[in-house]
Amino acid sequence: MTQVPHSSESAQVAERVERRWAMIVVAIVLLLVAMVVFTGLHWAMMPPSRVETIDPLKLNVSGEFIESNLGSAAESDGSVTVRLIAQQYSFTPQCLLVPANTPITFRATSADVVHGFLVTNTNINSMIEPGYVSTFHTTFDKPGEHLMPCHEYCGVGHEGMWAHVKVIDKDAFAKMAANTRRLSCVQ
Numbered sequence: 001m002t003q004v005p006h007s008s009e010s011a012q013v014a015e016r017v018e019r020r021w022a023m024i025v026v027a028i029v030l031l032l033v034a035m036v037v038f039t040g041l042h043w044a045m046m047p048p049s050r051v052e053t054i055d056p057l058k059l060n061v062s063g064e065f066i067e068s069n070l071g072s073a074a075e076s077d078g079s080v081t082v083r084l085i086a087q088q089y090s091f092t093p094q095c096l097l098v099p100a101n102t103p104i105t106f107r108a109t110s111a112d113v114v115h116g117f118l119v120t121n122t123n124i125n126s127m128i129e130p131g132y133v134s135t136f137h138t139t140f141d142k143p144g145e146h147l148m149p150c151h152e153y154c155g156v157g158h159e160g161m162w163a164h165v166k167v168i169d170k171d172a173f174a175k176m177a178a179n180t181r182r183l184s185c186v187q
Helices: 007-043 170-177
Strands: 073-074 080-087 089-090 095-099 104-110 114-116 125-128 132-138 144-149 162-168
Touching: 073 095, 073 132, 073 170, 080 095, 080 114, 089 162, 104 114, 104 125, 114 144, 125 132
Parallel strands: 080 104, 095 162
Antiparallel strands: 073 080, 080 089, 104 132, 114 125, 144 162
16 A cells, blocks of 8 residues: 655645634633633622621511511512521421512522522422522412421431412402511411
C-alpha cells in the first residue's frame, strides 16, 4: 500500500479550523467564569430580596407566628394571609381553610428542620427552612380539598407529616371571617 502524502494546504486548513474552535471554547469558558464571578460579587453586596429571617426558638413566644395568629386571616384589602408552622412531624394548623377566587398569601416557617410544603393539584411547592419565612402567593379557582404533604425528608416520622387545605366559597369564608380573626377547618 502506498500512502498519500498530506498536502500542506489541507494541514493548514485543519489547523485554522481547530484554532477557531479552540478560541470559541475558551471564549465560552471565560464568559461562564465571568458570570459566576459577577453573580458571586453582586450577591455578596446585595443578597436576594425578600429574605426574611426569624428566630425559630421564639416562634411560640412572640411575633407573627404565635398560636393565636396561625391559620387563615382576612385582610383589609380583601386578600387572605395564611400563617403556618412546620415541625417534626406536623403542620400547625393541621387543616387550612381558604376562600376560592381570592388572592392568598402563604407565610410559613419551620421550628426545627427543613420541611417541604406542597399542595396537591396546584403549583404551590416550597421549602420551609428554620430561621427563614417562606412567602408565596396564589389563588384557588374553585372550592375543593387538597392534601398538603411534607415533601422534604425530615426524619423517621416524615411519612405521616401532612395536612389539608380546604377551599370554600368566598361568601361562606367572609361570613366565617366576620366572627373571628383566625380561621381553620376546626372552629
